[in-house]
Amino acid sequence: MGKKVQERTEAPVVRTGKDSAKTPGGKWAAARRYPRFAFDVRLQVKMFQNGEFRSCWGRSVEIGQDGIGATLTGTLSVGEIVTLEVPLPLTPYPMKVRAIVRYCQGLRYGFEFLTLSDAQRDTIRRVCEYLATRG
Numbered sequence: 677m678g679k680k681v682q683e684r685t686e687a688p689v690v691r692t693g694k695d696s697a698k699t700p701g702g703k704w705a706a707a708r709r710y711p712r713f714a715f716d717v718r719l720q721v722k723m724f725q726n727g728e729f730r731s732c733w734g735r736s737v738e739i740g741q742d743g744i745g746a747t748l749t750g751t752l753s754v755g756e757i758v759t760l761e762v763p764l765p766l767t768p769y770p771m772k773v774r775a776i777v778r779y780c781q782g783l784r785y786g787f788e789f790l791t792l793s794d795a796q797r798d799t800i801r802r803v804c805e806y807l808a809t810r811g
Contacts, residue, residue, distance in 0.1 A: 708740065713807035715739040719746060720761040720770075734785075736762065739807070741800055743778070743788040752777045752785060760787060764803045771796060 715736050722731045732750025739745075744762065752758065756777045761770040773796060775787035792800070 708742075710741040710804070711808075712738040712740040712745070713804055715744070715807060717763050719744075719763070721746075721748060721750065721752070722759040722761070723750075723752065723756060737784070739800070739804065741797070741804055743775070743786060745784065745786050747783050748785055749783075752780065754778065754780055757790070758787070764799065765806055766803055767799060771799065 715738055717736050719734055719736055720731055721734060722729065724730070730750070732748055734746040734748035734750075737745040737747060744760065754777050758775055758777065759772060760775050761772050763770045773792060774790040776790055777785055778788045779786040789796075789800070
């Protein structure tokens with residue numbers, strides 16, 4: 677089975693004790709709505725900063741139905757809206773999706789997908805199911 681990274685439920689859950697996990701900001705992590713799976717691909721991030729369009733490259737770390745974690749070569753701010761171009765298994769072309777930066781720790785960023793079309797949502801769900809079956 678694919679490696680689950682962390683799960684989230686609808687209601688935030690605060691974990692304590694030896695199985696606790698801290699978020700990059702040092703706050704206790706809430707459980708996730710969807711499981712995350714290890715996912716390593718090269719991706720591109722496009723953003724609008726200081727009055728101009730810019731882009732940077734990175735490597736994904738994990739993916740779930742609602743977001744993706746990546747290590748980047750550029751600098752982003754929490755709350756910044758970007759466009760991600762992510763090559764996904766089962767698709768012939770990289771998926772372009774809008775996302776918001778939810779956390780940053782050094783060069784590691786967490787993105788939440790925004791305004792996914794039904795087709796994009798279905799593709800990401802199928803990719804996660806595929807990753808879950810990989811051992």
